[in-house]
Amino acid sequence: MFSPEGQKKVNHLLSRYPVKANALLPVLHLAQKENKGYLTPEWLEHAAKLCEVPLAHVEGVATFYTMFKFRPLGKYHLQVCTNVSCTLCGGSEILEHLEERLNVHAGHTTEDGQFSLEEVECLGACGYGPVVIVNEDYHEHLTIEEMDAMIDKLAKSTEEWPERILPITGASSS
Amino acid sequence: MLQETLVLFKNVRKPGYKGNLASYKAEGGYSALKKALKMTPEEIVSIVKESNVRGRGGAGFPTGLKWSFMAKNTGKPSYLIVNADEGEPGTFKDREIMLKDPHMFLEGYMIGCYALGCHHGYIYVRGEFVPAMKQLQKAIDECYEAGLLGPSMWGSKFPLDMTIHPGAGAYVCGEETALLDSLEGKRGQPRTKPPFPAVAGFNGCPTSVNNVETITAVTSIINDGAEAFKELGTPNNSGTHLVSLSGHVNKPGVYELRMGVSLKDIIYDLGGGIKNGKKLKGVIPGGSSTPVLLPEEIDIPYDFDSLMKVKSMMGSSAIMVFDEDTDVVKLLHRMVRFYNHESCGQCTPCREGTHWSSMILRDFVYKQGSAAKLDRLKRVSGNILGATLCALGDACAMPILSFIEKYPEEFRAYFADA
Numbered sequence: 296m297f298s299p300e301g302q303k304k305v306n307h308l309l310s311r312y313p314v315k316a317n318a319l320l321p322v323l324h325l326a327q328k329e330n331k332g333y334l335t336p337e338w339l340e341h342a343a344k345l346c347e348v349p350l351a352h353v354e355g356v357a358t359f360y361t362m363f364k365f366r367p368l369g370k371y372h373l374q375v376c377t378n379v380s381c382t383l384c385g386g387s388e389i390l391e392h393l394e395e396r397l398n399v400h401a402g403h404t405t406e407d408g409q410f411s412l413e414e415v416e417c418l419g420a421c422g423y424g425p426v427v428i429v430n431e432d433y434h435e436h437l438t439i440e441e442m443d444a445m446i447d448k449l450a451k452s453t454e455e456w457p458e459r460i461l462p463i464t465g466a467s468s469s
Numbered sequence: 470m471l472q473e474t475l476v477l478f479k480n481v482r483k484p485g486y487k488g489n490l491a492s493y494k495a496e497g498g499y500s501a502l503k504k505a506l507k508m509t510p511e512e513i514v515s516i517v518k519e520s521n522v523r524g525r526g527g528a529g530f531p532t533g534l535k536w537s538f539m540a541k542n543t544g545k546p547s548y549l550i551v552n553a554d555e556g557e558p559g560t561f562k563d564r565e566i567m568l569k570d571p572h573m574f575l576e577g578y579m580i581g582c583y584a585l586g587c588h589h590g591y592i593y594v595r596g597e598f599v600p601a602m603k604q605l606q607k608a609i610d611e612c613y614e615a616g617l618l619g620p621s622m623w624g625s626k627f628p629l630d631m632t633i634h635p636g637a638g639a640y641v642c643g644e645e646t647a648l649l650d651s652l653e654g655k656r657g658q659p660r661t662k663p664p665f666p667a668v669a670g671f672n673g674c675p676t677s678v679n680n681v682e683t684i685t686a687v688t689s690i691i692n693d694g695a696e697a698f699k700e701l702g703t704p705n706n707s708g709t710h711l712v713s714l715s716g717h718v719n720k721p722g723v724y725e726l727r728m729g730v731s732l733k734d735i736i737y738d739l740g741g742g743i744k745n746g747k748k749l750k751g752v753i754p755g756g757s758s759t760p761v762l763l764p765e766e767i768d769i770p771y772d773f774d775s776l777m778k779v780k781s782m783m784g785s786s787a788i789m790v791f792d793e794d795t796d797v798v799k800l801l802h803r804m805v806r807f808y809n810h811e812s813c814g815q816c817t818p819c820r821e822g823t824h825w826s827s828m829i830l831r832d833f834v835y836k837q838g839s840a841a842k843l844d845r846l847k848r849v850s851g852n853i854l855g856a857t858l859c860a861l862g863d864a865c866a867m868p869i870l871s872f873i874e875k876y877p878e879e880f881r882a883y884f885a886d887a
Binding site for chain 1: 546557558559560589596597598600632634636637639640651653655656672713714715716723753791804810811
């Protein structure tokens with residue numbers, strides 16, 4: 296199911312752990328990346344085979360972690376932190392503004408498939424709040440005006456599916 | 470005026486410092502590793518023990534002691550795993566190290582691996598930290614190229630590999646046994662102890678799990694010696710630590726300070742005081758899991774033991790400051806929602822208790838509070854305390870109890886009949 300390049304990464308990954316089952320999380324990350332940001336039953340089954348664990352185990356693991364998704368995501372995944380430090384600095388207002396502006400509730404995707412909005416827990420950049428992650432990039436000290444300008448730009452963007460890379464290949468010792 | 474004491478950040482604060490291998494070596498990097506390779510593993514463990522460095526992840530457990538617990542001659546491989554799952558709300562120091570001076574951390578990690586006989590290091594980085602992972606991977610690649618890592622670490626007979634393991638968005642994986650389960654490819658749920666990881670950790674092998682900052686401190690302990698490290702702090706709280714300052718202060722950020730400087734000075738000197746000239750209302754001194762302090766309680770030394778004396782904790786050295794306009798009931802509700810979301814669901818008091826607490830607080834936010842509900846909230850929290858496998862439940866209960874104790878009026882204002 297993986298592309299040749301993806302398969303190479305998976306093989307390398309599996310070789311980095313004492314047992315294949317250990318590599319399940321990074322394998323799921325890679326699978327999700329190959330499948331435009333979400334996992335399907337077929338991918339879960341494939342991951343189970345690769346890591347030599349039962350499918351039920353993979354389902355249990357994948358649903359435990361919030362970063363694994365089971366529905367298609369928008370092209371731009373906006374993750375707004377509203378935990379303590381960000382909320383003190385206006386994170387909740389940014390989320391409210393985005394809900395209004397994009398006309399979706401947090402946890403949903405706009406009809407045109409351009410944006411997914413998500414309220415997330417602490418992103419570990421508390422001194423630079425409010426923080427929003429767009430796909431994988433941190434945007435810090437955001438104001439509503441800056442957020443609006445970013446949305447304007449991204450709404451017009453015609454780029455193909457933006458690359459979401461996880462640098463989890465591990466350096467090769469060979 | 471309070472000044473930073475630069476040990477871990479000595480390179481980071483240098484203008485133009487790039488954080489790559491060449492610039493790290495130009496600042497004398499990897500001299501500690503060179504020194505360490507001439508010592509026996511036991512000597513390194515005893516120096517770390519002597520330095521009395523305490524874990525910077527939150528619990529403050531002496532690192533040398535943790536290392537000395539490692540089971541020996543088991544016939545199984547030993548592991549030193551790094552916890553870079555920085556998730557405690559308010560904490561953002563490990564990210565700073567990984568982004569700005571990854572080699573100082575890697576050097577400490579190599580020394581640690583050598584001391585514990587670990588031949589494959591895993592760095593468990595939280596999944597959201599993609600920029601930090603990229604930076605760290607670049608540094609690891611440089612080390613492989615330079616022969617610092619690989620089949621013979623820097624010309625020694627010691628083979629060492631390193632792999633970054635990405636988490637996937639679960640706060641509880643910062644707890645060391647949950648982290649190990651997650652690293653093994655399972656749901657991150659804390660284990661019953663004993664057996665402790667030092668006996669049966671990663672895949673059942675002897676394992677030590679340490680925080681990024683703790684491991685980075687090992688570099689300077691080996692470089693400058695245990696005595697020099699001890700002199701930087703107060704007795705029983707040795708060294709410097711990275712303090713994450715956030716919330717309503719003029720200059721938030723990560724500051725490197727000696728243990729035991731005044732908490733008030735951190736906020737008013739380094740932090741530049743409260744934003745917009747407002748008055749201080751409260752300080753959460755060690756990440757959102759720690760009991761809150763009132764403005765009159767902050768004139769204390771900032772170290773593990775002094776915070777214990779005022780019935781709070783230093784935790785991961787994350788100070789969150791809020792001003793007079795903050796609605797503490799809403800703030801507490803937001804915090805409790807976090808713990809409710811992150812509870813792994815294994816222990817009933819935590820799974821149910823965090824949910825109940827969040828529901829009761831939601832009633833307050835909608836002005837449906839009452840004295841009976843406040844009592845119930847206290848009772849629920851009391852029933853979580855000490856009744857769970859890990860500290861997540863306690864981390865929810867402690868702030869609730871301290872907020873109710875310190876801001877009773879604010880809760881009363883949300884009673885339905887107020």
